[in-house]
Amino acid sequence: MTYQVALSFEDGVTSFVTVNGYETVADAAYKSRINIPFDCRDGACGTCKAFCESGTYDGGDYIDEALTEDEAEKGFCLPCQMTPQSDLVLQISGTSEMAKVTAKTYKAAVQDLRWLSDNTAALSLRIEDRGTLQYLPGQYMNLAVPGTDAVRSYSFSSGPALEELAFLIRTAPDGAMTGYLKDGAAVGDELELTGPMGSFFLRDVKRPVLMLAGGTGIAPLLSMLETIATTPQGHPLHPIHLVYGVTFDKDLVELDKLEHYAGVIDQFTFDYCVADKDSTAEKKGYVTQHITGTMLNDGDVDVYLCGPPAMVDAVRGYWAEQGITPENFYYERFAVGSTSSVKETVEEHEGQRTYAEVSGDNH
Template structure:
C-alpha cells in the first residue's frame, strides 16, 4: 500500500510522490529524486521542517524538542525525516522547488473540444498524452499558446487524475488565447506545465463558503467534482457573481452538483443594475448569513483583485473572522496586439 503526497513548494510548484506504507516522507522524496531540505535525517536539526496541510501521519518520538516543539507539532509542523503518512497528505515545503532539484512538470495534450459559452467564455477540453496528470482541486496550469512562444494560466475545472482535462476560459477580444481558440480545431496540440498554485480545497472539516467571480468559477468546479466523491461533508455554499447576464455560464453544472452533493447550494448574482436577475449588485451584498456560520467557516475566493479586496473589507466591517480564508486573484490577459507593442 502507498500514499500520494503532494509537495507544495514556495514558488508555487507542486510535485507528487508515492510514499510506501511505513516509509518516511524524506526517504520517499529522495527515492523519487526530490531532495527535500535536510542536514541530519535523525530528528535533531530541524532543517527538514515543513507544514502538513492535510492528511494523517505519525511523527514517532525519535526527535528532540529543539527540532520540533510540542506546540509546533500541534500546529501542523512536521519533520519530513520522521513523518510516516497513513493517508494521502499535502505538505507545504518552505523553499523553492529548484533548491530541491525539481521543478515544473510538463506534458502534452490534444484539443478534444472547444465549446463557446456565448461571448463570455470558452470551455476548452484536452486529452492528455500518457498518464493523467495529478493535481489538487483548485490548482492551475500554464498552457502554451501554439506559435506564440507564450503561455496563459488557467485553473483546472475537471476532476484530478482524469485523462480529459477541462478549462473555463474568459473570452477576451483580441486576447492571445482567445484569438488562437477562435481559429483552433479539434486535434491541435498544446504543451502544458504544472500543476501550480496554493489555492486548493483542504480537508473539509467545517462549513465552506465559495466565492467565484466570472470565470473564477473554474477551480470550484474541480473542487465540487472531488466533493461529490467524498460522501457526507459539512455544508458547502457557492456565491457566483458576474458582470452581465451573459457572463452567467455553466449554471446547469452547478444545478447538477446541487443534486449530487449533499449539503451543497449556490447563489448567483449579476452586478448590472439593469439586469432582470433576482439578485443584482455585488457578491458582498448577497452573502448568506447562514453560510458565514458566525465565522466558523472556511472561505475560498477566486476572482479579480477588486472583488478579493472588497470581500476582505466586507468581512472586516461585519466582524467576521473566518477559520481560514484562501483566495486567488486573477486578471484577464490583455489583447495580443497590446502585449506585443
Template sequence: MSYSIALNFEDGVTRFISCNESETVVDAAYRQGISIPMDCREGACATCKCRVESGDYGLGEYIEDALSQDEADTGYALACQMRPSSDCVVFIPTGSEACGTKQQSYVTRIKDVRQLSDSTFALELQSDALSALAFLPGQYANLQVPGEASHHRAYSFSSMTARGDTVTFLIRNVPGGLMSGFLSERAAPGGELVMNGPFGSFYLRSMARPVLMLAGGTGLAPFLAMLDKIVAAGGSAHPIHLIYGVNTDRDVVEIERLEAFTRAIPDFTFEVCVVDTNSCYPKKGYVTHHLEPAHLYDGDVDIYLCGPPPMVEAVAQHLRENSIDAASFHFEKFAPSIS
C-alpha cells in the same frame, strides 16, 4: 497501503509522491527522485522542517531544538521523521529545483474548444500523459499561447483529473487578449498546446466545518474541480454554499453542472448574482450584497474566494470591514499576466 502525498514547493510547483505505510516523507520522496534537503536524517538538524497543510501523520522522533511543541501543534513536522497515515499535502520551504525536481510539462492536443457564451470558452486538452497527472482541486496550470513561445497564461483546472486523459478549463474571453484571440480565431481540435503544472496553494483543504465558496466570473473554474472532488469522495459532512457572481446574464455558464452538484451533494446549495440590473436572475448586485449570516456560521466557516483582482479585493475588504473572521480564508486572484 500507500498514501498520496502532494509536495508543494516554495516556487509554486506541486509534485505528488506515493508514501508506503510507515515510510518517512524524505525516504518516499528520495525513492521517487526528489531530494528534500536535510543534513542529519535523525530529527536533529531541522533542515527538512516542513508544514503539513492537510492529512494525518505521526511526527516520529526528534529533539525539541529541531521542532518545538508550538511548531508541532501548528502543523510543522520534520520530513525525515514524518510518517503519513492518510493522504497529505506538505509545504516544502525550498524551490523544486533545489530538490532535484521541476514543474512537469505536457504536450497536449486540443480535444474540444467551445464558446459557452460571448464571454467564456470551455477548453479541453488531451494527452496520454495526462492520465498520470495529479493535482489538488483548485490548482492551476500554465498554458503556452501557441505561436508565442515566451507567453503563457495561468488557468485553473475546472474538473478533477479523473477524467481519463483529459483536463478542462473555463476561460474568459478578454477582448484583445493574446490567449483569448487564439481561442476565438485559431484554436481547433487536434491543435497542439503545451501545458505546465500543476501549481498553486488555492485548493480544497480537509473539510472540518461548513464551506462558503465565492466565485467571480470564470473564477467558478476551481470550484467545479473542488465539487467534482467532493462528489468523488462520496459527499460532504458539512454544508457547502456557493455564491457565483457575474456582470451580465451572458456570463452565466455551467448552471446545469451546478444543478447536478446539488443532486449529487445533498448539502450543496448555490445562488447566482448578477451586477446588471436588467438581469433575469432575481439576485442583483455584487457577491458582497448576498453574504448572509446564515452562510457565515458566526465565523465557524472556511471561506474560498476566486475571481478577477477587483472582485477578490472587494470581497476581502468587505470581510475585514465587517469583522467577518472565518476559521480559514483562502483566495486566488486571476491577475493578468505581465508578459
C-alpha cells in the same frame, strides 16, 4: 500500501511522490530526486519542518526543539520522521529550485471546444498517458498558445480523477489565446502544458466552507466540487455554500454543473448574483451583498475565493467591516489584460501567507 503525497513549494510548483506505508516522506522524496531540506534526518534539527494541509500520518519520533507540541497540534510536521496513513498534501518551506524540482511539461491535444457565451470558452484537452499528470483540485497549468511565443495560465475546471482536462477561458481583446480559440483552434491541435501550479487548492473539510467566485473564477471551485462529489468527502459533515457573481447575465456559465453538485453533495448549496441592474436574475448586486451571518459561522469557516482583484479586495474589506476573521482564507485573484495578466494565489491561515505569481491571461 502506498500513498500519494503532494509536495507544494513556496513558488507554486507541486510535485507528487509515491510513499510506501513503512517509509518516511523524506526518504520517498529523495528516491524521486526531490531534495527536501534537512540537516539531521533524526527529528532533531527541524530544518525540514513542513505544514500538512490534508491527510493523516504518524508523526514519528522527534525532540521538542525540532517540533513543539503546539506546532504539531496545528499541523506542522517533520517529513524526515513522518509516515503517511492516507494521501497527504504538504506545504514545503523553500522553492522548487532549492529542491531541484521543475514543473513538468506535457503534450496535449484539443478534444473539444465549446463556446458557453460569446466571451467564455470551455476547452477540453487530452494527453496520452493521463496518469502521469497529477494535480490538486483548484490548481492551474500554464498553456503555450499554438503558433505564438505566448504562455497563459488557466485553472482546471475538471477534477483530478477525470480523464479529461477541462478549462474555462474568458476572452480578452487582442489576447493571444483569444485569437487562437476564435480563429484557428481545431480538434486534434497539439498544445504544451506545464505544471501543476498554485497554492489555491482544496483542503480537508473540517468546518463549514464558503466558496466565492467571480466570473470564470468559478473554474477552480468546480474542480473542488467534482473532487468532493466523487470521494469520501462527498458526504461532508459540514455545510458548503457557494456564491457566484458575474457582471451580466451572459457571463453566467456552468449553472447546470452547480445544480448537479447540489444534488449529489450532502449539504452543498449555491446562489448566484448579477451586477447589471437590468439582469433577469433573482439576486442582483455583488457577492458581498449576498453573504449572510450563517455562512460566516462567527468566523469558524474556511473560505475559498477566486475572482478579479476588485472582487478580492472587496471581500477582504468585507471581513474587516464585519469584524470577522475566517479560520482559513484561501484566495486567488486574476487580472485579464490585452496582452498579459498576473495570477496570484494567496493562502492565509494561522498567521501564514504564501504567494505564487505567474504571467499570462487566465480565466
